[in-house]
Amino acid sequence: MNAKIDISNVMLKTDRLILRPWRLEDVDDFYEYAKVDGVGQMAGWLPHENKEKSLMILNMFIEEKKTFAIEYRSKVIGSLGLEEYDENELPEFKDKKGREIGYVLSKDYWGLGIMPEALKEVIRYCFEELKLDFLACGHFTDNNQSKRVQEKCGFVHYRLVKHETRYGIVKDSWLSILENK
DSSP states (O other): OBOOOOOTTOOEEOSSEEEEEOOGGGHHHHHHHHTSTTTGGGGTOOOOSSHHHHHHHHHHHHHHTOEEEEEETTEEEEEEEEEOOOTTTOGGGTTSOEEEEEEEEOGGGTTSSHHHHHHHHHHHIIIIISOOSEEEEEEETTOHHHHHHHHHTTOEEEEEEEEEOTTSOEEEEEEEEEEOO
């Protein structure tokens, strides 16, 4: 079952990062990376065509209280959300508390180990503080960067699924699982 989540008063820290709720003043940083071709498509959405689109989504992040801003050197460079997973896709987990993780990182920061660092801290938070039983995480079969991030964080491929992107394309995706042992 999907666990209730509210990160509106949560701040997590790693050696290099701060994971915190989004703020309206983050819109310029958000738009800066969300407008870049090749960033959103890796997560199933198209580049933002203007700052108004980024502001609309930023407001949704704030209202929904389930998405962390990833801050590095006083700049927001990505996001990490604790999304609801599809309970119909994973009926065998109906008696366990879980969430699905989704993330995106500015192209300027790919390959620096930032996303595994952020994800490991959120996993710790989910298992130690929220007491979740499992986390799901997906990646398109052609997204080797996300595959590597998930492997580094202990996720194991669980099932191949079809995922419809926000721009209407259906792609093969690996759904991976990490259980709280």
